[in-house]
Amino acid sequence: MRSAMETHPKVRLDILIEQLAVPRLGTLLDTLPGVNGYTILPVQGGSGLNGIWTRDGQIAGAEGMMMIWCILDAQxxxxxxxxxxxxxxxxxxxxxxxxxxxxxxxxx
Structure with missing residues (x-):
């Protein structure tokens, strides 16, 4: 029989940002109290105010968007x-x- 797993409440921030800004945003996150780490993922495409977009056809990967997420205490x-x-x-x-x-x- 499995025991119930205890969970703990936290807050998650998801930040969609231009790839060129990721290093500077990472540096900022590293200085903020309560941010003990973050994850960076490439974004393949999406749809929003400016319509549909994808990474297809981009000459340089630096033109893309990235998703950074971090989990922290509510305080x-x-x-x-x-x-x-x-x-x-x-x-x-x-x-x-x-x-x-x-x-x-x-x-x-």
Missing amino acids: HKEAVLKSVFEFVNARAGLITVSNVDVVRPERF
Whole structure:
């Protein structure tokens, strides 16, 4: 018989940003209290205010978009979100915030 797994509430930030901005955003995230790490994923395409777009036909990978997500304690949400928003607001990109449950809280 399996025992119930305990979960712990956290906050997840998903940041869609131009690939060229990723190193600077990573440097910013590394300085923010409560951010113990993040994950960067390539975005293949999507649809939004400007219509459908894909990575197809891009000459350089640097033209693409990337998704960065990080998980943190709720107590850090406002400060991290303020700094990240100031960075992303001057570029093409967006931020979403969601509540998540994790099973290994010591990793975040």
